[in-house]
Amino acid sequence: MAATPADASSSSSEAVVGGEKSNKMITLISSDGESFEATEEAAKMSVTIKHMIEDGCADDGIPLPNVPAKILSMVIEYCNKHAADADDTNKHVADPADADEDDDNNNNNASAGEKEDLKSFDASLVAVDQATLFDIILAANFLSIKGLLDLACQKVADDIKDKSVEEVREIFKIENDFTKEEEEAVRKENAWAFNE
Amino acid sequence: RVDPNLRVTCTAYTVVHSNAFTSAASLPLRHLQLLNSLTHPGRSLSPATPAAMKGADLINVALPEELLEDVLRRVGGEKRDLDACALVCRRWRRLDRATRRSAKLPASGVHADEVVGLFVERFPALADVSIDERLSADAAVVSAPASRSRRHVISSIPSGSRRRMSPVPRFAGILFPLPSEQTPSADGIESFCLTDVGLTSLARGCKGLEKLSLVWCSAISSTGLVRVAENCKKLASLDIQACYIGDPGLVAIGEGCNLLNNLSLRFVEGATDEGLIGLIKSCGQSLLSLGIANCAWMTDASLRAVGSHCPNLEILSLESELVKNEGVISIAKGCRLLKNLKLQCIGAGDEALEAIGSCCSLLEILSLNNFERFTDRSLSSIAKGCKNLTDLVLNDCLLLTDRSLEFVARSCKKIARLKINGCQNMETAALEHIGRWCPGLLELSLIYCPRVRDTAFLELGKGCTLLQSLYLVDCSRIGDDAMCHIAQGCKYLKEISIRRGYEVISKSASI
Numbered sequence: 001m002a003a004t005p006a007d008a009s010s011s012s013s014e015a016v017v018g019g020e021k022s023n024k025m026i027t028l029i030s031s032d033g034e035s036f037e038a039t040e041e042a043a044k045m046s047v048t049i050k051h052m053i054e055d056g057c058a059d060d061g062i063p064l065p066n067v068p069a070k071i072l073s074m075v076i077e078y079c080n081k082h083a084a085d086a087d088d089t090n091k092h093v094a095d096p097a098d099a100d101e102d103d104d105n106n107n108n109n110a111s112a113g114e115k116e117d118l119k120s121f122d123a124s125l126v127a128v129d130q131a132t133l134f135d136i137i138l139a140a141n142f143l144s145i146k147g148l149l150d151l152a153c154q155k156v157a158d159d160i161k162d163k164s165v166e167e168v169r170e171i172f173k174i175e176n177d178f179t180k181e182e183e184e185a186v187r188k189e190n191a192w193a194f195n196e
Numbered sequence: 197r198v199d200p201n202l203r204v205t206c207t208a209y210t211v212v213h214s215n216a217f218t219s220a221a222s223l224p225l226r227h228l229q230l231l232n233s234l235t236h237p238g239r240s241l242s243p244a245t246p247a248a249m250k251g252a253d254l255i256n257v258a259l260p261e262e263l264l265e266d267v268l269r270r271v272g273g274e275k276r277d278l279d280a281c282a283l284v285c286r287r288w289r290r291l292d293r294a295t296r297r298s299a300k301l302p303a304s305g306v307h308a309d310e311v312v313g314l315f316v317e318r319f320p321a322l323a324d325v326s327i328d329e330r331l332s333a334d335a336a337v338v339s340a341p342a343s344r345s346r347r348h349v350i351s352s353i354p355s356g357s358r359r360r361m362s363p364v365p366r367f368a369g370i371l372f373p374l375p376s377e378q379t380p381s382a383d384g385i386e387s388f389c390l391t392d393v394g395l396t397s398l399a400r401g402c403k404g405l406e407k408l409s410l411v412w413c414s415a416i417s418s419t420g421l422v423r424v425a426e427n428c429k430k431l432a433s434l435d436i437q438a439c440y441i442g443d444p445g446l447v448a449i450g451e452g453c454n455l456l457n458n459l460s461l462r463f464v465e466g467a468t469d470e471g472l473i474g475l476i477k478s479c480g481q482s483l484l485s486l487g488i489a490n491c492a493w494m495t496d497a498s499l500r501a502v503g504s505h506c507p508n509l510e511i512l513s514l515e516s517e518l519v520k521n522e523g524v525i526s527i528a529k530g531c532r533l534l535k536n537l538k539l540q541c542i543g544a545g546d547e548a549l550e551a552i553g554s555c556c557s558l559l560e561i562l563s564l565n566n567f568e569r570f571t572d573r574s575l576s577s578i579a580k581g582c583k584n585l586t587d588l589v590l591n592d593c594l595l596l597t598d599r600s601l602e603f604v605a606r607s608c609k610k611i612a613r614l615k616i617n618g619c620q621n622m623e624t625a626a627l628e629h630i631g632r633w634c635p636g637l638l639e640l641s642l643i644y645c646p647r648v649r650d651t652a653f654l655e656l657g658k659g660c661t662l663l664q665s666l667y668l669v670d671c672s673r674i675g676d677d678a679m680c681h682i683a684q685g686c687k688y689l690k691e692i693s694i695r696r697g698y699e700v701i702s703k704s705a706s707i
Contacts, residue, residue: 138259156270
């Protein structure tokens with residue numbers, strides 16, 4: 001279920017239990033005019049897009065003027081992966097034919113393995129340069145994809161955590177715009193009022 | 197090294213577009229790229245020429261306030277990290293100030309009220325505040341303009357109370373410049389520590405206050421607490437130590453703070469049972485944790501109220517000379533969800549603990565101190581009724597013998613932490629029982645147990661193989677053999693501390 005340009009519109013979505021979910025493909029158009037396809041299910045991981053679909057605005061493709069192509073393809077990758085995960089979990093739960101204990105164990109192992117798989121997918125998705133990472137945050141915020149926003153913001157937070165002031169400034173190329181007195185005052189304030 | 201143009205661009209996100217356009221022609225490429233992303237939000241920040249973007253502060257340009265705040269919030273609440281973020285740049289300092297949640301404020305010093313007021317203005321998001329008169333506010337005050345008036349103030353005080361003031365620091369802090377006029381409090385008396393005025397500023401300035409701790413605040417009274425009750429509706433935890441608070445304050449807190457789940461009163465004077473009962477009647481349903489220590493006014497009447505109105509109580513700590521069996525029995529009958537109980541009440545005896553044993557089956561942590569009237573009967577009841585017991589502390593329980601521990605060991609399979617201090621009648625057999633019946637023991641602490649001998653540890657070494665920490669003080673009969681037994685059996689031992697163990701000699705050192 002990779003994001004493909006508009007011309008290859010084959011629906012390669014897997015068979016879903018009960019046929020409740022539609023296999024409809026949604027077209028998403030990046031700010032620089034590129035079209036991407038995603039299943040409705042994956043697209044609806046974005047609350048913004050979900051509302052547009054429900055309001056009937058999605059038929060001719062959804063333009064996303066705030067999201068460039070490079071970022072949109074990563075976002076769609078995320079949504080595909082996580083929508084599929086949710087689906088698989090439902091499948092395992094909903095499958096009554098598995099009365100056999102061995103099969104149950106296999107299912108459990110599979111979902112544990114899938115979780116690991118998902119975690120490493122997430123980690124590699126956000127192991128990018130700062131500019132791309134911030135673009136992902138902005139896109140996830142605009143599209144209201146909570147999981148992706150959490151993931152990307154946490155990555156930045158992890159880069160800040162346990163670092164000294166100088167290290168943070170160096171990593172993010174932030175200029176120290178304090179006067180000497182201001183900086184001294186903040187240090188004193190920290191020492192004076194925030195003791196543990 | 198600073199490129200002034202770069203600074204202009206970084207702040208451009210708050211500036212109207214037209215400025216950016218008119219000056220665009222004169223800016224180098226990388227600034228144009230940044231400007232493009234600001235005026236054309238669809239454009240990515242990912243540079244066409246990565247080299248040109250080296251040295252650019254992306255995070256402050258790319259992320260608007262609420263997203264940067266989201267990121268900084270995820271860095272966590274560790275002081276070290278919060279402090280570092282506040283020092284990175286002015287924007288991050290502004291965000292830190294807007295979001296900082298917990299602070300410890302000094303309550304002594306001439307300007308304590310004003311300092312607290314100014315502090316709260318600067319940090320409006322405070323939710324967890326501790327005010328401590330052992331800390332001085334003077335370090336926060338600018339000495340230059342105020343010093344003249346303060347010296348004037350100093351000279352008008354009789355020397356006795358002048359000694360009470362903290363000295364003007366030679367190296368003055370520069371946190372809060374104060375007006376050179378010292379504004380006297382309403383009744384015309386100069387105050388040298390936090391008063392109700394300061395507490396009121398705090399209450400009004402931090403309406404989201406969730407945790408408040410008042411330590412040694414000698415000039416605070418009920419009035420201050422009433423203001424807190426009026427303003428801080430989210431207050432969940434209140435801790436008062438060594439203050440003089442009257443009944444109206446307690447009653448007001450009960451009525452105003454419906455979310456109160458933790459109350460701790462220690463060395464509080466000026467109140468009576470009525471005040472505490474009033475509080476409990478109003479917010480008893482939400483109370484989960486209650487601690488009363490050295491409040492000489494508290495009697496069984498308060499405990500009866502707790503039993504009647506606090507069905508959800510899980511943690512209770514009582515240190516009182518006036519409490520008797522009746523009070524503890526009321527608690528037992530009313531607070532069936534009790535998990536953690538600490539008692540230091542010389543007026544209570546076996547009947548009290550029998551009630552606990554029969555009513556509080558969820559009990560996990562029990563600490564009994566200064567027992568002169570408890571006998572083995574008590575622990576027999578506890579053992580029978582409290583099968584979930586994991587932590588047991590017995591301090592100065594002179595009447596308890598080995599049988600107590602035998603009961604506990606046989607019944608309470610989940611015992612993990614055991615501390616026996618000053619129980620002179622405990623002998624070797626006590627520990628042998630533990631060794632035989634408590635395989636889950638993780639921590640053992642024996643203080644002043646002169647009758648316990650090495651052989652006890654034979655069983656312990658065999659049975660308590662998961663032991664992680666062993667602490668022995670003043671156990672004169674424990675020697676090398678004990679250590680050998682432990683060393684052989686307890687492979688997970690992480691911490692071992694022996695003080696004044698007269699028999700333990702060099703052979704053990706090699707273990």
